[in-house]
Amino acid sequence: MPKPCRATRGLPRLATLLACVAFACTLPATARAVLIDFESPAIAGTVADIPGDSLAAQGIAFRTVRLSGTVGIGAVVTLAPIADGLRIYRDASAISGRQGAGPAQGGGYNDLLMRFDRPLRSLSLTSDDMVETPNPLRLIALAATETTDRFRVVDFVEAFDDAIAAPGNLLALAPSASFDFALFEVRNQQEGFDDLSFAFAAVDPSPGTPPTGPVPGPTNPRPPPGMDVPAPSSLSVLAGLLGGLAIMGGREAARRRRSPAALSPAA
Ligand SMILES: [Ca+2]
Numbered sequence: 324m325p326k327p328c329r330a331t332r333g334l335p336r337l338a339t340l341l342a343c344v345a346f347a348c349t350l351p352a353t354a355r356a357v358l359i360d361f362e363s364p365a366i367a368g369t370v371a372d373i374p375g376d377s378l379a380a381q382g383i384a385f386r387t388v389r390l391s392g393t394v395g396i397g398a399v400v401t402l403a404p405i406a407d408g409l410r411i412y413r414d415a416s417a418i419s420g421r422q423g424a425g426p427a428q429g430g431g432y433n434d435l436l437m438r439f440d441r442p443l444r445s446l447s448l449t450s451d452d453m454v455e456t457p458n459p460l461r462l463i464a465l466a467a468t469e470t471t472d473r474f475r476v477v478d479f480v481e482a483f484d485d486a487i488a489a490p491g492n493l494l495a496l497a498p499s500a501s502f503d504f505a506l507f508e509v510r511n512q513q514e515g516f517d518d519l520s521f522a523f524a525a526v527d528p529s530p531g532t533p534p535t536g537p538v539p540g541p542t543n544p545r546p547p548p549g550m551d552v553p554a555p556s557s558l559s560v561l562a563g564l565l566g567g568l569a570i571m572g573g574r575e576a577a578r579r580r581r582s583p584a585a586l587s588p589a590a
Pocket residue numbers: 360361362417418419420421422423517518
């Protein structure tokens with residue numbers, strides 16, 4: 324089999340390098356994960372209701388509501404407002420530290436609605452650690468509809484509140500579609516939770532998609548809390564690959580200049 328000439332031997336490496344560059348260009352921005360352990364604000368007694376925007380700096384707001392309707396993927400449910408806020412518990416039922424959270428009380432067993440600043444790709448929480456009889460719980464991913472207090476179910480998971488160890492006490496969602504709202508539904512007995520964790524969906528604007536949200540000002544504004552930025556590691560990889568491509572191209576040209584075959588007239 325004839326040997327490939329020096330000029331063509333470098334082509335497979337060049338093709339590999341180009342494929343790596345193309346892959347690096349498609350990497351999405353790294354999504355930021357948030358963990359809320361409800362240790363702040365610290366409360367003085369064993370229980371306190373706090374405003375729904377108390378943890379707004381972490382990209383989340385709370386409202387105590389009550390669900391009516393049948394929960395199923397794609398179904399629309401009604402969340403009647405009960406109180407603008409949530410309840411903080413300070414006792415041994417906490418999973419981390421001394422404090423956990425739950426819906427505020429009043430007029431029966433309520434649910435806790437969470438609204439996020441930007442769409443999520445995953446969400447989880449741990450139900451409280453207390454010896455009790457089993458009662459059902461749900462964690463529901465929701466999308467707003469055009470009707471106030473009406474939400475479409477994106478996905479949900481069910482558990483029982485007497486579980487005190489994983490995986491029974493962990494409620495986690497990672498649906499294929501992103502979602503802006505979630506509900507902790509207690510069904511028929513008051514329940515708390517702790518260690519709420521969520522990850523925002525990666526920023527992946529499609530070409531031609533019109534931007535949403537407020538119009539930027541004349542200068543680059545600071546990104547809002549929790550805003551993703553392109554991952555530095557991805558950018559450095561891309562810069563390194565582009566640099567390698569330039570060096571390889573220069574070396575290949577130099578080889579061709581030194582090669583006798585390149586200097587000889589064509590046969
Ligand atoms: Ca805690």
